[in-house]
Amino acid sequence: xxxxxxxxxxxxxxxxxxxxxxxxxxxxxxxxxxxxxxxxxxxxxxxxxxxxxxxxxxxxxxxxxxxxxxxxxxxxxxxxxxxxxxxxxxxxxxxxxxxxxxxxxxxxxxxxxxxxxxxxxxxxxxxxxxxxxxx
Amino acid sequence: xxxxxxxxxxxxxxxxxxxxxxxxxxxxxxxxxxxxxxxxxxxxxxxxxxxxxxxxxxxxxxxxxxxxxxxxxxxxxxxxxxxxxxxxxxxxxxxxxxxxxxxxxxxxxxxxxxxxxxxxxxxxxxxxxxxxxx
Numbered sequence: 001x002x003x004x005x006x007x008x009x010x011x012x013x014x015x016x017x018x019x020x021x022x023x024x025x026x027x028x029x030x031x032x033x034x035x036x037x038x039x040x041x042x043x044x045x046x047x048x049x050x051x052x053x054x055x056x057x058x059x060x061x062x063x064x065x066x067x068x069x070x071x072x073x074x075x076x077x078x079x080x081x082x083x084x085x086x087x088x089x090x091x092x093x094x095x096x097x098x099x100x101x102x103x104x105x106x107x108x109x110x111x112x113x114x115x116x117x118x119x120x121x122x123x124x125x126x127x128x129x130x131x132x133x134x135x
Numbered sequence: 136x137x138x139x140x141x142x143x144x145x146x147x148x149x150x151x152x153x154x155x156x157x158x159x160x161x162x163x164x165x166x167x168x169x170x171x172x173x174x175x176x177x178x179x180x181x182x183x184x185x186x187x188x189x190x191x192x193x194x195x196x197x198x199x200x201x202x203x204x205x206x207x208x209x210x211x212x213x214x215x216x217x218x219x220x221x222x223x224x225x226x227x228x229x230x231x232x233x234x235x236x237x238x239x240x241x242x243x244x245x246x247x248x249x250x251x252x253x254x255x256x257x258x259x260x261x262x263x264x265x266x267x268x269x
Contacts, residue, residue, distance in 0.1 A: 006160045013167025020170070049171040051164075058215065059164030059177055111169050114232055118163045121239050125159055125246045129152070132250055133257050 005060065006122040012052060012061030013115035019064055020047050020108040024101050031096045034084040042094045043069040070095065147185070148253045154181035154213035155246040161215060162239050165230050172226040176235075181213040 002008070023045045033042035050065040072095050080089035158179040168174040188211050221229045 006156070006163050009160060009163040009167055013163070013169075016167070017170070049168065049174075051168050051171050051174050059161060059168075061164055062167040062171055107170065110232075111166075114166050114169065114236065115163075117236065118159075118166045118239060121243050122159050122163065125156070125243060128247050128250050129156075132253050134254075 007119060009059070009061035010115050010119040010122065012063065014112060014119070016047070016049055016062045016064055017108050017112040017115065021105070021112070023047055023067065024105050024108065027094075027096050028098070028101050030094060031098065032093060034082075034091060034093060041074055041092050043071070044094060044096050045069055145253070145256055148249055148256065150185070150212050151181065151249045152246070152253070154179060155242055155249060157213050157215065158238070158242045159246070162235055162242065165235050166232070166239075169228070169230045169232055169235075172228060174228045174230065176218050176230050178216050178218050179213050180216060184211065184214060 027044050030036075030042040036042050046068055047064050048066040048068055049062050052060040052063045054060050074092035075095045076090045077093055078089055079085055079091045082091045085091045158181075161177045161179050165176045218229065223229045223231055
């Protein structure tokens with residue numbers, strides 16, 4: 001077991017939650033994006049987390065297993081003047097629920113803070129251990 | 136000399152310190168996976184195992200000579216198990232963040248207490264080495 005594994009574990013949690021925040025920001029920013037680099041409609045992105053285990057079975061934190069794009073039907077809006085409108089005058093917008101993004105945002109923020117708390121606790125424990133045998 | 140620094144108290148304190156460090160690592164793992172579907176929290180068992188070991192009428196190693204191995208087995212220590220018994224959410228995750236935070240604070244205080252005890256122990260040794268002089 002490596003010495004600073006505790007901190008690495010917390011760091012993996014921080015990185016994972018940060019990525020989730022990035023994806024939420026991307027989803028909200030692209031709530032009306034009808035055209036991406038591939039020329040298609042923007043699709044809501046979510047991170048899939050998986051627990052990271054050492055060969056011994058000891059927990060080593062979390063990793064992002066995949067970033068998945070939601071494959072649900074788009075949200076159709078009638079706007080014939082829009083350049084991306086179809087023959088019937090309907091525009092396909094990404095099916096992003098702002099309320100869901102906001103609640104995910106809160107969850108990710110709180111989880112991030114929890115990881116910071118654990119990291120700080122581990123740090124103070126290390127410092128305390130350095131005092132063993134001192135005066 | 137071996138007996139002086141590796142007495143029973145110091146050994147148990149070292150084991151407790153190891154267990155507290157491991158518990159910190161496991162808590163970090165649980166908190167990092169608070170949003171991982173199907174994740175089950177890990178738990179460190181130490182106090183239970185220590186109690187069990189102390190209650191056993193005869194410790195595993197019989198000692199018939201003073202140079203035999205010490206009575207506290209070196210293998211005595213913590214054990215990490217996975218708590219599969221509960222589910223907190225519909226995604227099968229059972230990390231209760233409040234509980235983990237409470238365990239974190241408790242573990243931190245416990246770690247500090249053990250460190251303090253070890254320090255006291257060593258300051259007694261120092262006192263003896265210095266023949267009581269300050």
